[in-house]
Amino acid sequence: MEKMDIEPDLVYLNTAAIGLLPIKTRDKLIELTQIHSKSSTAGFHLEYMDTKWEKFQLDAAQLLNGDSQGIVATNYTASGLQIVADGIQHKCKYGNIVINDLEFTTNVYIWHQLAKRNNIELRVVNSKDGRLLMDEFEREIDENTRLVAVSSVQSVNGFRVDLKRLSKLVHDVGGYLIVDAIQGLGAVPIDVKDEGIDFLSAGAYKWLLGPFNTGIFYINPLLIDELDTLLVGWFSDSNYIELNNRQFNPWPNAKRFQPSFYPYFEVLNTSIELINEWGIKKTYSHILKVQDYMVDEINKLPNYKIMSSLEPNERSGIIKIDHPDYKNINADLVRNKIHITSRFGGLRISIHKFNHFEDIDKLISILKNY
Ligand SMILES: Cc1ncc(COP(=O)(O)O)c(C=O)c1O
Secondary structure (H helix, E strand, O other): OHHHHOOOOOEEOOOOOOOOOOHHHHHHHHHHHHHHHHOHHHOOOHHHHHHHHHHHHHHHHHHHOOOHHHEEEEOOHHHHHHHHHHHHHHHHOOOEEEEEOOOOOHHHHHHHHHHHHHOOEEEEEOOEOOEOOHHHHHHHOOOOEEEEEEEOEOOOOOOEOOHHHHHHHHHHOOOEEEEEOOOOOOOOOOOOOOOOOOEEEEEOOOOOOOOOOOEEEEEOHHHHHHOOOOOOOHHHEOOOOOOOOOOOOEOOOHHHHOOOOOOOHHHHHHHHHHHHHHOHHHHHHHHHHHHHHHHHHHHOOOOOEEOOOOOHHHOOOEEEEEOOOHHHHHHHHHHOOEEOEEEOOEEEEEOOOOOOHHHHHHHHHHHOOO
């Protein structure tokens, strides 16, 4: 089935950089662009958009096992993280925020900026051999911790932190957990309720196989009134059709965080529908099967070292392998139409639902020459 939905022209093992757009999603994008150019308001009328919006909230909530009232469409991972940074700053003054040294820059800079503006201490948990250990978080989290920001899957090596234990640590001191889920959502199961996630943000252009400039933000609906809503617009108001300049009256749900009209969330939803159709658990077990095969094959090669944790609870769609000649290997891979990411002294290989053993065979046929 997936062969029909996604048709790469090359061996694509690079979803952690950018995902492939499924055919259905591409067609939906073309359809909406056609409406925009030919009939605009005839297609984008508000009643129609409201129905699509509810469907989007339900489908996105299914992905996360969240409450649909806590879902809003965004443009990037950064936008969702920023909603929290803006909304929570009044609660963070003189407290501390905990991040870690594996994080991708976006999930660092936003907290640096927040800390700088508000007299907040930023604490950095140090990783050990590419892993984030609970003891290290325990050492940094205290009664002044207002927020812990962490990625569900680390971009650098695919490490997956124990979110359930982490949320317990931060909730015990009255803080919140925010998860950057861009490297996991769409491939690795996540359960915001069971794992105690307060806020989650994920751009859609990687594992969700969505279009650029789209993403999902989730907030536990019980926390909506605890966040200030700094960026608001006509669409954030619960009676936005009225359009008169009275006092702002926000939506009771997460929609208040969306300042403007945004028809292209429907394109994103086409990808989400496909991911839900595949089923996250099935997708993840497919990923592990292909990954196990790859790991076995790489272990037969003398000069490569697997840098990612293979512990069952710490795995994801990403495997990092090191080799002293990684730059030349990558150049060779590109010449042979095989795409991965070459960075941080090694090769980062991403496997998604559309990848198969044959992709790995082609990869190994190049790797074995080094
Ligand atoms: C963990 C992580 N967070 C955030 C980003 C950037 O997200 P966005 O461009 O959606 O803001 C990336 C991109 O690689 C990432 O790996």
